[in-house]
Amino acid sequence: MERIVDIAIDGRHLSAHRGFMIVAEDRVEVGRVPLDDVAAVIVHAHGVTWSTNLVVALAERGAILLLCGSNHSPVAVCLPLDGHHAQNGRMRAQWEAGRPLAKQLWRRVIVAKIRWQGAALAATGKPHTPFDLLARRVGSGDPENVEAQAARRYWPLLMGEDFRRNRDADGANALLNYGYAILRSLCARAVVAAGLHPSIGVHHANRGNPFALADDVIEPFRPLVDLLTLRLLAAGTMRVTPEAKRAFARLIALDLMGEAGITTLANAVARVAQTLAGAFQSGRATDLWLPEPPSALELAGLAALLVDP
Incomplete structure (x- = not known):
């Protein structure tokens, strides 16, 4: 099933490595998700960072990066430029x-x-x-x-x-x-x-x-x-x-x-x-x-x- 990945803990770093989205804290991995399974990454927490490689990998798979405010409503989004062949x-x-x-x-x-x-x-x-x-x-x-x-x-x-x-x-x-x-x-x-x-x-x-x-x-x-x-x-x-x-x-x-x-x-x-x-x-x-x-x-x-x- 395509996954909605929610990042709700402050200070996490998100990156891509060998087909996985890696979630780390203080350089220590705390979780990973296959990139092909990700439909969207929703970021609620503060102090979260991510690599350009991850955003590119998500875009290549049609997934999006969504940033939310304190009221849980979206305030920004990163969408892929390439869509349908037509x-x-x-x-x-x-x-x-x-x-x-x-x-x-x-x-x-x-x-x-x-x-x-x-x-x-x-x-x-x-x-x-x-x-x-x-x-x-x-x-x-x-x-x-x-x-x-x-x-x-x-x-x-x-x-x-x-x-x-x-x-x-x-x-x-x-x-x-x-x-x-x-x-x-x-x-x-x-x-x-x-x-x-x-x-x-x-x-x-x-x-x-x-x-x-x-x-x-x-x-x-x-x-x-x-x-x-x-x-x-x-x-x-x-x-x-x-x-x-x-x-x-x-x-x-x-x-x-x-x-x-x-x-x-x-x-x-x-x-x-x-x-x-x-x-x-x-x-x-x-x-x-x-x-x-x-x-x-x-x-x-x-x-x-x-x-x-």
């Missing part, structure tokens, strides 16, 4: 995509996101019928901002009336930040591998956001992090502990229904990115594949992620 044509099509296509693509993403939110609520026994109705109301480009209307209903139902989504807060918000960072790194890697540029978004367009397209792709999958966070809280985990990090890292191998049967979350994200590239080139929003929301029974599998192997 990268030039796909990036050109991405850049030249007209607003009508972008608005139709965004509509499909938001419909999927709202339906996944409904599935998450159903899995916890909360009222979810209004979310089917909200999904049907989403127009091209979401001019009525149905996404925000759904969010205003979703968070109190899922997390309680007193919950407020705040990226700078501790507790549940810090857990969400970390889970989204895992997903974001997965999406950034997928769009680069598909020959797309992660900073040119369909909807997200902040000039300072190097993840704009990854932030578009991530939207339907966010409820998986939300549900896992809820389960961690129920188990008494109120902060980003090593156990919580392992649970979120295992999320990338969660089974989902794909186009041809069961697949992993990582493969589903890659498929979304590949079909998005195809949609840019064809000019047809319907070429974008988005996974169907899992059933309540399928989402129950999230509980297994809380158990260390």
Whole structure:
């Protein structure tokens, strides 16, 4: 399985040696991971150093180096320049995509996101019928901002009336930040591998956001992090502990229904990115594949992620 490597202890040095990523402290090796197994390296700790050889080796394998702030949200990323063999044509099509296509693509993403939110609520026994109705109301480009209307209903139902989504807060918000960072790194890697540029978004367009397209792709999958966070809280985990990090890292191998049967979350994200590239080139929003929301029974599998192997 591709691994998410989290560096959370200060003073570590990361390097590459004979096909392995070596983690050392005071020149003494404390761990190693095969480079071919690494999907992303996430650095949370301070005083961490790394060699250029390691960053090059990661880039050659399509893996990314992600740097996070104290709130567990990404602040910088190192992505490979080489992506898909048809990268030039796909990036050109991405850049030249007209607003009508972008608005139709965004509509499909938001419909999927709202339906996944409904599935998450159903899995916890909360009222979810209004979310089917909200999904049907989403127009091209979401001019009525149905996404925000759904969010205003979703968070109190899922997390309680007193919950407020705040990226700078501790507790549940810090857990969400970390889970989204895992997903974001997965999406950034997928769009680069598909020959797309992660900073040119369909909807997200902040000039300072190097993840704009990854932030578009991530939207339907966010409820998986939300549900896992809820389960961690129920188990008494109120902060980003090593156990919580392992649970979120295992999320990338969660089974989902794909186009041809069961697949992993990582493969589903890659498929979304590949079909998005195809949609840019064809000019047809319907070429974008988005996974169907899992059933309540399928989402129950999230509980297994809380158990260390």
